[in-house]
Amino acid sequence: MYDNLGKRLGAEFVGTAFLLATVVGSGIMAEALADGNVAIALLGNTIPTGAILVVLITMLGPISGAHFNPAVTLVFAVKRDISGGDAVAYILAQVLGGLVGVWAAHIMFDLELFQFSQKVRTGPAQWFAEGVATFGLVFTILATLRARENAVAMSVGLYITAAYWFTASTSFANPAVTIARGFSDSFAGIRPQDVLPFVSAQLVAGLIALWFCNWLLVNRQSDASMQQ
Amino acid sequence: MYDNLGKRLGAEFVGTAFLLATVVGSGIMAEALADGNVAIALLGNTIPTGAILVVLITMLGPISGAHFNPAVTLVFAVKRDISGGDAVAYILAQVLGGLVGVWAAHIMFDLELFQFSQKVRTGPAQWFAEGVATFGLVFTILATLRARENAVAMSVGLYITAAYWFTASTSFANPAVTIARGFSDSFAGIRPQDVLPFVSAQLVAGLIALWFCNWLLVNRQSDASMQQ
Amino acid sequence: MYDNLGKRLGAEFVGTAFLLATVVGSGIMAEALADGNVAIALLGNTIPTGAILVVLITMLGPISGAHFNPAVTLVFAVKRDISGGDAVAYILAQVLGGLVGVWAAHIMFDLELFQFSQKVRTGPAQWFAEGVATFGLVFTILATLRARENAVAMSVGLYITAAYWFTASTSFANPAVTIARGFSDSFAGIRPQDVLPFVSAQLVAGLIALWFCNWLLVNRQSDASMQQ
Amino acid sequence: MYDNLGKRLGAEFVGTAFLLATVVGSGIMAEALADGNVAIALLGNTIPTGAILVVLITMLGPISGAHFNPAVTLVFAVKRDISGGDAVAYILAQVLGGLVGVWAAHIMFDLELFQFSQKVRTGPAQWFAEGVATFGLVFTILATLRARENAVAMSVGLYITAAYWFTASTSFANPAVTIARGFSDSFAGIRPQDVLPFVSAQLVAGLIALWFCNWLLVNRQSDASMQQ
Numbered sequence: 050m051y052d053n054l055g056k057r058l059g060a061e062f063v064g065t066a067f068l069l070a071t072v073v074g075s076g077i078m079a080e081a082l083a084d085g086n087v088a089i090a091l092l093g094n095t096i097p098t099g100a101i102l103v104v105l106i107t108m109l110g111p112i113s114g115a116h117f118n119p120a121v122t123l124v125f126a127v128k129r130d131i132s133g134g135d136a137v138a139y140i141l142a143q144v145l146g147g148l149v150g151v152w153a154a155h156i157m158f159d160l161e162l163f164q165f166s167q168k169v170r171t172g173p174a175q176w177f178a179e180g181v182a183t184f185g186l187v188f189t190i191l192a193t194l195r196a197r198e199n200a201v202a203m204s205v206g207l208y209i210t211a212a213y214w215f216t217a218s219t220s221f222a223n224p225a226v227t228i229a230r231g232f233s234d235s236f237a238g239i240r241p242q243d244v245l246p247f248v249s250a251q252l253v254a255g256l257i258a259l260w261f262c263n264w265l266l267v268n269r270q271s272d273a274s275m276q277q
Numbered sequence: 278m279y280d281n282l283g284k285r286l287g288a289e290f291v292g293t294a295f296l297l298a299t300v301v302g303s304g305i306m307a308e309a310l311a312d313g314n315v316a317i318a319l320l321g322n323t324i325p326t327g328a329i330l331v332v333l334i335t336m337l338g339p340i341s342g343a344h345f346n347p348a349v350t351l352v353f354a355v356k357r358d359i360s361g362g363d364a365v366a367y368i369l370a371q372v373l374g375g376l377v378g379v380w381a382a383h384i385m386f387d388l389e390l391f392q393f394s395q396k397v398r399t400g401p402a403q404w405f406a407e408g409v410a411t412f413g414l415v416f417t418i419l420a421t422l423r424a425r426e427n428a429v430a431m432s433v434g435l436y437i438t439a440a441y442w443f444t445a446s447t448s449f450a451n452p453a454v455t456i457a458r459g460f461s462d463s464f465a466g467i468r469p470q471d472v473l474p475f476v477s478a479q480l481v482a483g484l485i486a487l488w489f490c491n492w493l494l495v496n497r498q499s500d501a502s503m504q505q
Numbered sequence: 506m507y508d509n510l511g512k513r514l515g516a517e518f519v520g521t522a523f524l525l526a527t528v529v530g531s532g533i534m535a536e537a538l539a540d541g542n543v544a545i546a547l548l549g550n551t552i553p554t555g556a557i558l559v560v561l562i563t564m565l566g567p568i569s570g571a572h573f574n575p576a577v578t579l580v581f582a583v584k585r586d587i588s589g590g591d592a593v594a595y596i597l598a599q600v601l602g603g604l605v606g607v608w609a610a611h612i613m614f615d616l617e618l619f620q621f622s623q624k625v626r627t628g629p630a631q632w633f634a635e636g637v638a639t640f641g642l643v644f645t646i647l648a649t650l651r652a653r654e655n656a657v658a659m660s661v662g663l664y665i666t667a668a669y670w671f672t673a674s675t676s677f678a679n680p681a682v683t684i685a686r687g688f689s690d691s692f693a694g695i696r697p698q699d700v701l702p703f704v705s706a707q708l709v710a711g712l713i714a715l716w717f718c719n720w721l722l723v724n725r726q727s728d729a730s731m732q733q
Numbered sequence: 734m735y736d737n738l739g740k741r742l743g744a745e746f747v748g749t750a751f752l753l754a755t756v757v758g759s760g761i762m763a764e765a766l767a768d769g770n771v772a773i774a775l776l777g778n779t780i781p782t783g784a785i786l787v788v789l790i791t792m793l794g795p796i797s798g799a800h801f802n803p804a805v806t807l808v809f810a811v812k813r814d815i816s817g818g819d820a821v822a823y824i825l826a827q828v829l830g831g832l833v834g835v836w837a838a839h840i841m842f843d844l845e846l847f848q849f850s851q852k853v854r855t856g857p858a859q860w861f862a863e864g865v866a867t868f869g870l871v872f873t874i875l876a877t878l879r880a881r882e883n884a885v886a887m888s889v890g891l892y893i894t895a896a897y898w899f900t901a902s903t904s905f906a907n908p909a910v911t912i913a914r915g916f917s918d919s920f921a922g923i924r925p926q927d928v929l930p931f932v933s934a935q936l937v938a939g940l941i942a943l944w945f946c947n948w949l950l951v952n953r954q955s956d957a958s959m960q961q
Binding site for chain 4: 051052053056059060063067070071073074075078079082083084086089090092093094096097098100101103104107108109110111112153154156157158159199206
């Protein structure tokens with residue numbers, strides 16, 4: 050990872066921006082073209098999202114660790130792989146980048162810049178789904194870092210590809226993504242009032258995954274964290 | 278592989294749970310959204326299943342060998358790569374993990390927890406298909422372990438991606454998966470009374486694949502088994 | 506590659522059998538489920554075919570070179586990477602394996618074992634398409650062998666994934682595949698009387714690709730052929 | 734990279750020809766089969782395009798650098814990784830190759846050889862989308878070259894897979910591709926009068942990406958450019 054915090058934040062910002070431009074932009078494109086078949090629209094949303102994650106984590110991992118996700122940053126802060134101050138800066142860069150990505154998608158598709166989603170995503174089943182999704186994501190990151198570090202980009206992309214379909218919430222699994230998607234009244238949106246429970250479930254599940262990994266992964270040599 | 282049997286069983290349990298949550302959860306999602314087009318539903322079931330297999334085998338392989346499949350565990354027990362006692366424990370962990378994964382999918386999608394499938398999957402053509410599917414899976418694992426060990430995760434994911442489509446049974450190829458899918462009355466389900474013939478075909482075909490591999494792969498240097 | 510010709514032929518036989526079972530089986534499954542939408546059926550035929558090619562070439566490459574294709578065997582025979590006698594044996598194993606694969610698909614899907622296709626695939630545009638498809642396949646194999654040998658399996662799988670869509674003939678690009686598909690009156694079939702022109706275009710285009718590669722690739726160090 | 738300019742130009746020519754044959758050919762196939770569902774047609778256009786890019790960059794990268802794209806060649810010329818004279822020759826080879834690829838697709842699909850597109854692709858939102866698409870492509874290339882050079886082929890293929898969906902213009906991101914698509918009145922076409930603004934947006938965005946990368950990527954050791 051770089052010494053220079055500014056460039057690390059630049060990487061988190063631009064990476065999260067491209068992630069959200071992809072999530073929201075491909076959602077708009079897919080829904081517009083899918084002729085009402087939501088499974089086809091979700092395929093057109095899933096494949097780009099999984100693909101861009103592989104790209105962004107591969108290319109920005111050496112700069113900032115390629116978190117793009119406050120839940121992941123929190124886990125690394127608890128693991129003391131990143132300082133508390135840097136973690137706060139990371140999270141701000143991620144949230145800002147996410148918003149810029151959403152707005153870039155709106156400009157590209159000639160939609161109103163500033164929107165709020167009206168899509169209802171609430172209830173215990175959805176929150177449990179977000180918990181499973183985020184547990185799985187953090188577990189994937191931590192276990193793959195130990196098993197084969199240079200497979201993390203591919204594993205995260207494939208994990209999210211799967212989780213878009215196997216979780217009832219289509220796997221937000223990322224507080225910055227959740228907040229940003231509150232600002233788009235499109236396929237990928239979420240009502241602003243539904244954001245906080247999603248984010249809470251994500252953060253709690255991320256910490257449970259860390260606790261589980263601290264048990265499961267302890268047999269092995271030193272931790273090769275996402276940080277270097 | 279770990280020395281610690283508890284953690285190995287933990288890896289088999291949680292890996293099989295995520296595998297089944299993906300198989301059953303993505304089946305529920307895909308069928309709900311596909312507007313009656315079963316090919317689209319099967320795409321939405323196939324892509325997540327193939328993806329999660331790559332992820333799970335990559336990250337849990339170094340811990341337990343990442344079998345997640347009693348037929349695979351049986352083959353490695355016959356090859357004496359795992360002791361009989363450990364094999365029995367593995368199989369129990371896989372079956373339990375599979376059930377927990379199915380139930381997690383039901384909770385996420387707000388369905389009744391405890392169900393039995395009513396989907397008929399029977400007859401000689403289906404059993405032959407399961408035989409071909411499992412022969413191919415075990416052949417893939419054993420031959421890829423010798424050809425390029427770190428390609429096993431990708432190869433198994435891609436093999437199952439293909440086998441969902443080229444076998445008439447959509448390739449269960451796994452007794453733990455088959456049992457667990459008996460407990461879900463959804464896209465991926467199988468009637469409980471159809472489970473035993475499927476499992477039998479899988480176990481027999483796995484052993485035939487081992488016998489075939491013992492002939493085909495013998496020219497080569499020492500066996501780098503899935504176990505280390 | 507193995508010294509033992511019997512095992513090399515075994516690998517060519519079983520590999521081509523699984524390739525054809527996938528091509529024909531996934532075609533049957535996809536057409537049956539796609540509700541008349543041929544693009545969806547072709548997706549359900551393409552993804553399995555590309556996937557199984559990666560699997561089979563990865564796992565059987567070290568045994569036989571993983572040709573599964575008389576046009577490829579012919580090219581390697583002209584390059585003197587395989588003897589004429591071995592080439593003839595390879596081609597017989599591939600054709601037999603292809604037929605067995607088609608028949609296995611028919612059994613799995615409970616269809617009549619012995620069939621002839623009635624699907625018309627003829628005319629100069631189709632033959633030119635087969636030429637382009639096979640030129641590209643042989644070019645991909647020879648250029649990837651020099652550029653990055655362990656990427657050949659992935660490259661061939663991805664090339665065929667593309668060529669199913671960008672060639673008007675859906676890219677048979679393989680005489681053994683073409684002959685075998687003559688024996689299946691299903692999605693992937695071809696009328697027996699249309700087989701010979703396809704095979705001719707494939708063989709000619711393969712040799713043109715070899716001639717082109719002999720010019721383009723000559724700047725580089727010694728040829729690391731598919732054979733070892 | 735080769736010393737011999739003729740072979741480097743041969744690689745750029747044939748690579749861009751296969752790229753355009755894939756873009757245009759798969760567009761024709763997909764639209765013909767998709768029964769009016771444009772999302773399915775775009776899937777059938779996206780998957781082949783992403784796949785062939787991985788193949789072509791892997792196999793031709795060691796020969797010419799595998800640009801296939803005047804915007805990329807311009808960036809490397811500004812970086813002084815390629816001389817001005819060679820860059821001009823590269824661009825000519827790319828444009829010619831693109832045209833030949835389009836015409837090959839027309840022959841394969843039995844269409845009139847020489848066509849002009851009538852598809853309107855204009856307006857500030859489309860131009861901004863091309864800017865985002867090309868910024869992202871050049872950023873992907875330069876950052877992946879530094880992060881993990883042998884991942885460039887996979888990253889470019891996955892980036893374009895995503896960008897077909899997240900940009901409103903379906904991500905031409907390549908002046909040679911844009912010009913060539915002007916000559917096909919099919920799914921992938923663009924009206925000739927809309928070409929120049931697209932190309933302008935692409936070139937400007939490519940240079941902005943270079944400027945951004947000069948800031949972001951500077952912390953690291955020497956630049957391992959696409960050239961060797």
